[in-house]
Amino acid sequence: MANTATTPEAAIRQNWERLSGRPGGKAMFSWMLGRIVPYTGSMGARVEELRPGYARATLRDRRRVRNHLRSVHAIAMMNLAELSTGLALNFGMRPDARSILKGLSIEYTKKARGTLTAEANAPVLESNEEREIEVVTSIRDQAGDVVATAVAKWLVGPRR
Numbered sequence: 671m672a673n674t675a676t677t678p679e680a681a682i683r684q685n686w687e688r689l690s691g692r693p694g695g696k697a698m699f700s701w702m703l704g705r706i707v708p709y710t711g712s713m714g715a716r717v718e719e720l721r722p723g724y725a726r727a728t729l730r731d732r733r734r735v736r737n738h739l740r741s742v743h744a745i746a747m748m749n750l751a752e753l754s755t756g757l758a759l760n761f762g763m764r765p766d767a768r769s770i771l772k773g774l775s776i777e778y779t780k781k782a783r784g785t786l787t788a789e790a791n792a793p794v795l796e797s798n799e800e801r802e803i804e805v806v807t808s809i810r811d812q813a814g815d816v817v818a819t820a821v822a823k824w825l826v827g828p829r830r
Contacts, residue, residue, distance in 0.1 A: 722762035742782035751820030767798035800827035
């Protein structure tokens with residue numbers, strides 16, 4: 671991502687603000703994010719909305735994210751959950767804070783087919799004090815049915 675930012679979180683914020691309002695900008699941002707985080711980029715998710723404490727991302731149903739049951743693979747949904755919770759949290763953090771994922775649990779409630787949407791809400795942090803924060807995301811199919819719910823445990827603290 672082209673940036674003058676000093677932290678990865680600042681680079682994400684700067685590029686989202688620069689690209690998201692332009693035609694094709696969300697797709698370009700998502701591609702750039704995938705270049706920075708290759709494993710996340712491998713699933714081809716698209717960031718649809720991003721603001722401090724909120725993220726919404728979609729994942730198209732296609733062969734590369736499917737399992738042998740012809741539905742979206744459980745780990746692809748887990749990855750989508752990590753992406754949405756991490757973006758929601760990190761977009762609302764102070765520049766002198768950092769986060770690392772400590773745990774991620776997910777409950778699958780329905781076979782996932784079609785385009786999936788993950789929405790996550792996180793607190794907007796006013797300090798960089800060390801603490802653990804849980805961020806929940808729901809993953810829905812095109813009909814709006816919840817196919818999975820995930821809880822991510824993030825450790826937030828001062829940037830070292």
